[in-house]
Amino acid sequence: MKKEHPSPLPVDRDVHRPQSAPATSLRALLVENDQVDAELLVRALTHGGFHVTSVRVDTAEQMRAELARADWDVIVSDDALPTFDGMTALKLLRSTGKTIPFILMSGTVSDETAIEAVRAGARDYIRKDQPARLVAAVRRELDAARIQRAQPQSGAPPMWRRIGIAPRLVSGFLVATLLFAVLGIWSAVVYTRAVEQIVIAGAEQSARYLIVSVAELDEKSGTPDLFSNRSAYLQELVEKLARVQKRDIGVVDSRKRVVADVITKDIGVTYTHDEGNEVALTIQDGRARTFVERSADYPAGIRRMVVPIQAGDGKIVGALLLDYTVSYENAIWHAAVQARRIFITGLLVLAVAVGIGWITSWSITRPLHQLRAAAHRLGRQELDTPISMECPGEIGDLAAAFEQMRVNLVAALDARANLEQTLAGSNRSLRRLVNRAPIAGMVLDFDGVVRMWSLDAERLYGWADREVLNRPAPGIPPDKRDEFAVLCKRLAAGEVVTGHETTRLTKDGALLDVALSLAPWSDSRGNVTGFISIAIDNTDRKRAEIALRDAHAEITASVRELERRTAELHLLREMTDLIQGSVSIEAAHEITQCYLPRLFPYGTGALYVRSPSRDLLEQTSAWGDRAAHLGPTFTSGDCWALRRGQPHYVHASREPLCRHTFAADGGEWICCPLLAYGEVLGILHVYRPERDTTSSSEQAFLTLAETVTSSLSLSLGNLRLRETLRQQSIRDSLTGLFNRRYLDETLPREILRAARTGSTLGVMMLDIDHFKRLNDTHGHDAGDAVLSALGRFLQHHVRGDDIACRYGGEEFTLILPGASLDAVCDRAEQLRIGVQSLVVRFNNTQLDTITLSLGVAMWPQHGETEDLLLPAADAALYRAKQGGRNRVEIAV
Missing domain, CATH: 3.30.70.270 (Reverse transcriptase/Diguanylate cyclase domain)
Structure with missing residues (x-):
């Protein structure tokens, strides 16, 4: 899919204008799946003095479509794409036959990959953290393309004229041209005459067909009466002939009256549409003529032919009118067949002449072609094939000079490859050192773009190196960006920063407390291009300090809470054991009446059990000084806990109060539904005064209520299940x-x-x-x-x-x-x-x-x-x- 770059960069097909003028126009096809990387490439080219028009593609289908749609000055491709890699993109370009400079880019470059790419036809292999090298490579390719366009693409070089090839070729072509001219004039004369004779012969044949057809029908006379006795049959013949020949046909008698016509409305009318009276003249002298008919049916005019109709005794009894244009076109088609045969014969003669000329010049031009091919190989950096020509004179000297140039280029490229290999080894050693060190290290430039990212940084922040390399540094909170800009200024001035405590974001959005140590970073030429940052995670240390401060208070509270919970669990276990041993529901209700006030001694409450036969809850146990305010029965719709199917807690009247309880100033209410085996058994309702100093915390109150409810649900549910099973058994x-x-x-x-x-x-x-x-x-x-x-x-x-x-x-x-x-x-x-x-x-x-x-x-x-x-x-x-x-x- 073609992508669009967001602000501040224009979209893919927009033009990126540099700040300084004049600029070199550049049409760049970017094979890149990441929009941010594409923006950085365009920005680097724009800053390098190019007037960039770009399109970004990320699949083979899109690249093929763009190569067919437009001509590009350069193609810049990422080496690793989700659907295909840079080498595949290079092969796709070569399959189209186009010679567009192809430059591969990657976050990391190995020597083997770079050599393979150059051998496959790539013009260069550049790391993404070297935008200056990309600008230089693009400018070099544009200069090479301009030089190639300036060279002559066709015609004979001046050298050929000095060795006598041109006069022979010119003479041969002059003779061939003269032959073709004579042949063309002769063909035109013969062709025109033949077409006229074919058209006239066809028209006369149609007239004879009409006479013969009518005569065969008339058995009494050899001279049919075309004007009265056979007019209907004649009209039928005319219509049939018109359908076969696909043109308009009409028949007039000797007085120019229409006796048969495709246009039936003209039958019986005197024909007057021949301005020169050509029809009457043909009836008089028997010669075929052509004229232009202008009538209501043909207001723009139509070219017609008239031929005489002769009876068996040779007497002219009328005339036949035909559409001359159709006849002429049919004749032209037949004549064109003959013309093509003549033309093919001429081509064969020309081919023989050209073959003789080529054989004559081959012995002279072959060394020049070999030398030219060698020069093209040097231009394409194909340096493996030696230039060896056994040719005397200037051409041999020129071939030796080209061979010396090839040897010098191979030596220079080998030296450059050794230098790059040494530099790549140094970079790999540095990367191994950064990755293996137990520190979260990274290298950034002063624009905030990540140039190196260690494994420990990946573990700390969550981003892998492929997600951050050559992209703006992630993890800087919005409120820390001004602080980061100040640090960049200090580092650009050569200052070293240590122990700087700040916060950073991880990939999942968590906030980290880190201590940063930063120092300027120089390239191989000693220029300060960025800085190295080492981060130490302070989150665990700060958490440990906070945990240490709160530990003593929590332990003390936990001991008190444990003692209270132990007493409550002891009472709850006693109540549960007694309910499990009950023989009836009524006996279980007596037990709850005894134990629930001891479990909730600080407030008022009641246990309600749902009647199996109707939607009504009945009070079975109640306690507290406000128990009289609790109704003996209520319906399920009066309790929010039963309506919602979960505990309903009300504190200080912030939530709606159930209708089955009483209102009070302050305090806490909770209704917990008793659920067992998918059935609502009842609810436990408890009210606790807000100023009860002997009560537990709010969370402990809720936990106790839910625990007692869970135990009662299971015990009463099992008791009711036993009763139900007994009923089912009888x-x-x-x-x-x-x-x-x-x-x-x-x-x-x-x-x-x-x-x-x-x-x-x-x-x-x-x-x-x-x-x-x-x-x-x-x-x-x-x-x-x-x-x-x-x-x-x-x-x-x-x-x-x-x-x-x-x-x-x-x-x-x-x-x-x-x-x-x-x-x-x-x-x-x-x-x-x-x-x-x-x-x-x-x-x-x-x-x-x-x-x-x-x-x-x-x-x-x-x-x-x-x-x-x-x-x-x-x-x-x-x-x-x-x-x-x-x-x-x-x-x-």
Whole structure:
């Protein structure tokens, strides 16, 4: 993507103007993914006296598009890019065939990489901390390009004229030109005459086609009457011919009256659009003519041709009018084919002449071409190939001079490479020293740009060297920038600064206390170009001092807090153990009433438990001098803790107060919801006066309330879970009635109670009629719906002392303590009749009416034990089934 540079630099395609004039115009393509680095490059070139127009690209596709879009003076590329490297960019440039100077830049340069880049075609390999070298390299490449443009690119050098090559080439070209001129004049004359003859012959052929076609239709006369008998057929022929030839065609008789035309509105009208009366003249003398027709259909005029129409006896009976332009173009096309053949023949003759001339001059110009190629290789710094030419005279002397120049250049470049290798080794040694030293060191110039960054600086500040090299120094807080500017001035004056305490930012935004030691930094020529900075992290030392001052007070407070917490945990453990051992919820509430005032002795509070059957919370425990102000019950909407599902803390009336508590001047309120197994069990509400000197701190108060709430939630939740599991073990989940297990436990107990009190006991067995057919017809889900509906029906139609159980499948058992035989039979009859009015719907469909078969047995009349009583009732039920269903039978 093409990037734009932010202020203060212009955008990528803007022009960067230096401060001094005149400036050299420079069109630079920057292959750089970092916008800041691109701005620094443009700034360096601008300060170096260039008038810069730049575009920044960071992918191969963008670079290819820019190379195709415009011509660039120079390409400056970063060596390492996220998607491709500088060497890939160089190969992409070479693949386009363009000879644009290519300069590679990098934060660090190795000798091997630099040599590889130069051999691959790069003009230079420069470090980013050497902007002056970049300016010099760009100016050198511009000068080389200007010199190359000044050299002649085409035509014969003056030397050739002195050795006689030019006269021979000029003579050859003059002869070839003369031949072509004669051939062209002859072709033009023949071509024009041929085109006219072709057009006239085609028109006469069309006229003969019309005459022959009409004559073949007329069997009585060889001379058809074009004006009356065959006019319709003639019009059809004209239209067909016009479609084939794709031009306008018309036919007139000897009096110039139109008898057939593509434009049908002109039929029967005398033709008057020939200003020179060319149609009449053609009818008289039989010669074809051309003229310009101007009419309403062709107001701008159209070129037409007229040819005579002759009958079988040679008599001219009319004329045929055609569009001359179309005919002429068709003829030209055919003639052009012949002209191309003639032209190709001429080219072959010219090629033979040129070949003879080239063979003649090759023996003379070959040494000059070799010498010229050697000079170009020297210009491209291709110094590996020696210049060896066995040629006498001045050309041989010139080749020897070029070879001496090549040898001198190789020696100079080798010396320069050795010097750069020595300098690179020194730089590597310095970098290793800085990186291995256990100090956060860095080198910056006086503009604040980082030139060296140690590993310990990376560990201290968080930025890697690739993120900061050749970029403005990070980590300087905004309020410390003026201080940094003052330090730069002092260092530029040669001063050394040690032990300067300040603050710096890390990569993640944290603030560090550091002690800086700074000293001026000189380059290889002794010029002060920046400064070295060593930072020592003071953060841990300052934190240690603060921690040491606070340690004693914290230890003392911790001891007191530990003693208080130990006493509270002891009470809380006792309360939890007692609640876990309780056999009922009521017993657990008595325990909380005893222990909660001891855990919160400094205020007022209450424990509220949620009623399972309705959205109401009931007070089970309360304590404190203001407990009377707390209501016995309230709904969930009156408590913010229950509405939010988290503890609600109110201090000094800063937050909204729950409606279930009382208002007071000052103090703290907290409501903690009791949550266990995804269910709200209740809340713990505590009020603490603000001026209670015996109370703990605010955080300790909140922690204790939440700890007690968590313990109560778990204990009461487990107790309620045990009660729920017990209910589930004796209840049928589908019907909501007691199950067979409960029946087996309860019936013996009820028999013993009846025997003890001397009362009676009725047992009723009932079964749903045709239940299997219902399952087969509507499915088991429909059967479950019927069983569930019957369970609800029985729950609503039995007494409070009666016990309704699901015996198994579609069979149910009712135990009626204290009921007589007549009462039991009446109850059975009421159930039989009442169930028939029960409406059960399944999948939006009303099921068939339910009927019951019932069997009744009495204790002790039909059995003194449960093993005798239930079979008696079941036998009566069987008789009801056998007797036709939907009836009540009594055991015998």
